[in-house]
Amino acid sequence: MMSSAYRIVTLISVAGLVACGGQQVVEPEMGAGAGEAGQGPLGAARPKPPVVKRQAKDLFKEAMSNYRPGGGKALAKKTLRLLKEAVDEDPSFGAAYLNIGRIFEAMGDWDKAADYYQQAYAKGKNFADGIANYGRILMIRGKPSQARTQFEKALQIDEYNAEALLNLAQDDRLRKDFDTARKRIRKALKGNEKNPKAYAVLARVYYDMGRDDLVKLVCITGLKIDPDYADLNNTLGLVHLKKDDVRSALVAFEAAAKSDPSYIPARLNIGAITFNYRDYEKSLGHFNAVVSMHPKHKVGLLSRAAALRGLKRYEEAERGYKEVLAIDSTHAGAHFNLGVLYQEYESKPDLALTHFDAVLSGERQDPAMRRDVTNRIKAIRIEMQNKKEVEEMMRQQKAEEAQPETPAK
Secondary structure, eight states: OOOHHHHHIIIIISTTOOOOOOOOSOOOOOSSSSSSTTBOGGGOBOOOOOOOOHHHHHHHHHHHHHOOTTOOHHHHHHHHHHHHHHHHHOTTOHHHHHHHHHHHHHTTOHHHHHHHHHHHHHHTTSOHHHHHHHHHHHHHTTOHHHHHHHHHHHHHHOTTOHHHHHHHHHHHHHTTOHHHHHHHHHHHHHHOTTOHHHHHHHHHHHHHHTOHHHHHHHHHHHHHHOTTOHHHHHHHHHHHHHTTOHHHHHHHHHHHHHHOTTOHHHHHHHHHHHHHTTOHHHHHHHHHHHHHHOTTOHHHHHHHHHHHHHTTOHHHHHHHHHHHHHHOTTOHHHHHHHHHIIIIISOOHHHHHHHHHHHHHSSSOOHHHHHHHHHHHHHHHHHHHHHHHHHHHHHHHHHHHHSOOOOOO
């Protein structure tokens, strides 16, 4: 039986490791979307981007020439300043609004990201990428029907808009409508055959279909176009992991994190692997990075607390689990981990039972976790009963010893 310190991440925080079909944040594009401006596959008409003032273009190029995802707050702040100067110079510069939104999204500020995406659409003369990115924020916020409406609106402007097509394909994948997803991806590739995001989404579709051979082929093809595309490296790592090639998986995840330090799935996956090899310090570093970017990221908070427990920093681990419960009071993983902490490390069986009971009463239950919790509850109750019986025996023994001896006649 593996130790609970090992089992903890397997059960709750990064189960199956983390896959992501999101975008590579901040693509310094000047055009209307996928493909060449004004031209689609076989010369089909595409909406032309508005003419942008030269000074605004120069500011945009300066901003994007040095920017890199995860480059730190100082670089992001400088890039935002230049991009805002660009839109001040030309208020119709949709691509500048778009990239401001993408930077705010990378920083975890979805409200500002959504605002700038909408401005990219409204002020950029129906800039399709703006409304498509706004749709993705709605999807993140759990509003799929509203999100799809925005994607369809973008496609009414530009039927080959890659952002809208690929986000719809992502939603189709989650609905397990793989045929429709592949059709949308093929259309996006007709608009731009060198779009790495299209290959990343296609790889995720094949991954969910269990076609690991095709996943690897698609990832390798996409990485020839963009060797630093984080999502492709991450998915490639997942394929390696399915084949128990942990070393190659770790290399792929680290390549993803190196190319984009703000790419959360790779951070979580590296943290999970190093945690399971008991390198708690390294795993903590990656989980800390996730939480620093997204302070309310439940998986990040839960995983960080597990790493702290591995380092025997029990009070900090307890606070970490409670942070998750402050966000989601029914979170089974947080209740489970607090129960384990109280049962195995802090000798607080009553508190352990409270949290284990909360796991069993929750709506979403993992079968393996439920079995584990049921066995733990039985073990605690047996231990508590045994302790009670021993205490009663000792009490009786002390009472007997305290009674005066009857003198012999």
